[in-house]
Amino acid sequence: MxxxxxxxQVVWRKRKWLCSNISCDRRTFTESIPQIxxxxxITGRAKTEMALAVLDDDRCVKAVAAAYGxxxxxxxxxxxATADPILGVEPEQVSVLGIDETRRxxxxxxxxxxVTQRHRDIVNALEVGVR
Numbered sequence: 171m172x173x174x175x176x177x178x179q180v181v182w183r184k185r186k187w188l189c190s191n192i193s194c195d196r197r198t199f200t201e202s203i204p205q206i207x208x209x210x211x212i213t214g215r216a217k218t219e220m221a222l223a224v225l226d227d228d229r230c231v232k233a234v235a236a237a238y239g240x241x242x243x244x245x246x247x248x249x250x251a252t253a254d255p256i257l258g259v260e261p262e263q264v265s266v267l268g269i270d271e272t273r274r275x276x277x278x279x280x281x282x283x284x285v286t287q288r289h290r291d292i293v294n295a296l297e298v299g300v301r
Contacts, residue, residue, distance in 0.1 A: 177239070182206070212240060220245045221252035 187199040205214045216238060223234045224245070235245035 212244065217248035218252065221249045224249045225253060 184201045187201075189197055189199065200208055202208045220234050220238055220240075223229050223237075224231055231245050231249060232242055235242045238245065
């Protein structure tokens with residue numbers, strides 16, 4: 171979130187509490203709120219905004235991570251965590267897959283065929299070097 175030409179920076183100083191009760195299993199506690207759970211470095215709201223930017227605005231993860239000042243991995247984890255409940259079950263298996271490729275540059279030769287930019291020839295695979 172930008173406000174004017176500069177990005178605001180929120181600094182939250184968590185207090186660490188010590189339990190003096192001898193029978194207490196956990197000796198120390200830190201302050202937390204639901205949006206920033208313990209050991210979290212980014213808010214839940216920021217994670218949601220990053221995920222929506224990738225999923226709804228069709229922006230790439232790298233660009234969104236750079237805009238929010240975090241790593242690609244942090245942004246990707248937020249996207250996956252948001253998308254998994256929405257997607258739910260796996261989609262049906264693909265029965266037919268169409269591939270539409272365009273290639274620029276050198277011709278490609280393979281076993282049995284040589285594909286050029288002008289036409290397609292059937293050639294003897296033993297007489298043609300395979301690249």
